[in-house]
Amino acid sequence: MQALRETQLTFDPPAERYGGKVRDVYRRGDRLLMVASDRISSFDHVLPRAIPHKGQILNQIAAHFLEATRDICPNWLEANPDPNVATGKACTPIPIEMVIRGFLVGHAWREYQTGRRTLCGVPLPDGLREADAFAEPIITPATKAEEGHDEDISREEILSRGIVSERVYAQLEDYTRRLFSRGTAMAAARGLLLVDTKYEFGLLDGEVYLIDEIHTPDSSRYFYAEGYAERQQQGAHQKQLSKEFVREWLMDHDFRGLEGQIMPEMPDDFVASVTQRYTELYERITGKSFVPADTTDIVARIQANLAGTEWTPVTP
The missing domain is CATH 3.30.200.20 (Phosphorylase Kinase; domain 1)
Structure with missing residues (x-):
């Protein structure tokens, strides 16, 4: 191929x-x-x-x-x-990724493990385990970097920097929650849990439009719903469909995207x-x-x- x-x-x-x-x-x-x-x-x-x-x-x-x-x-x-x-x-792209998380995994879990209890201005309770569900989904925006790493940013920072107006940001949050709710329902119908995802938006004639891709394995994580509770109770890794296994393979080969690290070659x-x-x-x-x-x-x-x-x- x-x-x-x-x-x-x-x-x-x-x-x-x-x-x-x-x-x-x-x-x-x-x-x-x-x-x-x-x-x-x-x-x-x-x-x-x-x-x-x-x-x-x-x-x-x-x-x-x-x-x-x-x-x-x-x-x-x-x-x-x-x-x-x-x-x-x-x-015209809005330079923010609207990340929304229903479960504590990936970047959020890695931050949580360091002892952080606030992510993008959102407080996180003590006592959570990897892959635990949040009481309700949390929005943790990131700056959209043209090069290098995207960075976490809070609602307050977005508004204070003037990246978008308060009216536009309120629209972004509303669309993000409603899209995630729809994606969650569609995933559930297929026996999956939509774990987290990101949405990108742009402006056209003053109106907010959804742009780029949504709910793909490049922008989202999915767990299998069947057996989720049992695996969580046992402290086992969740069975998932996402790009996270690629990240895990890279980390197993000593690559996390940090300066000086050499990217491994993927075998056939x-x-x-x-x-x-x-x-x-x-x-x-x-x-x-x-x-x-x-x-x-x-x-x-x-x-x-x-x-x-x-x-x-x-x-x-």
């Missing part, structure tokens, strides 16, 4: 290109095209090897949930002309296992069978599928 590392598409009229950690983004005026590559990132670093079919899976999961939440808030997506491509409205069998885990999550969360697209020449396939659209590429 071939993997899509990056694209360098050209258009007439030309489009501005921006390469994110995972997506290649093309913008022309008020129009946007996103290519979900097969790159994978962890600890805010892009890993050396790409994961076959990962981009298609992320793109199609995101489309599934964006369509299922249009009644909650407007979003940027208009079409998916290729399994790895999404097109829609170009919004581990790369194949990542594809398998992403495929499993796609099928579990959507209830659909995954149909892998032809990967013989992914860029040529994308160009062919874009032909005749407003994003017809200029081929050499």
Whole structure:
């Protein structure tokens, strides 16, 4: 299987290109095209090897949930002309990730272990164990860094820095809680617990829009609901579908994204296992069978599928 590392598409009229950690983004005026590559990132670093079919899976999961939440808030997506491509409205991104957590895991757990009892201005009670559920979901925003690590930030800091107005931030919090509630219900119907996730928003004509992806394994964690209580009672690790196992593999190989650390090379069998885990999550969360697209020449396939659209590429 071939993997899509990056694209360098050209258009007439030309489009501005921006390469994110995972997506290649093309913008022309008020129009946007996103290519979900097969790159994978962890600890805010892009890993050396790409994961076959990962981009298609992320793109199609995101489309599934964006369509299922249009009644909650407007979003940027208009079409998916290729399994790895999404097109829609170009919004002005708000430089905040709205992270919402239903359970104490990942970054929050690592902070809790150090003795911290406040995260992004939210107080945390004593006596919690890893993977315990919060009494109610907590919102722990992070700054959206163009390079390097995102940083935790509180509601008060967001407002004092003037990143957004109080009115806009109240809208972000409202959308975040409602989207998480919908995602939780959809996960429960599939035998999963939506553990935590992040949402990104933008502004278009003064209105807040949901942008980027939602409820994918790159932006979310899921536990299997069956056996959760028993595992928690026994102090056992929770069975989960997320990207956390990639982080754990990196940590087992002495990499946490810190200065001076050398990123390990992923062997073929581990790369194949990542594809398998992403495929499993796609099928579990959507209830659909995954149909892998032809990967013989992914860029040529994308160009062919874009032909005749407003994003017809200029081929050499």
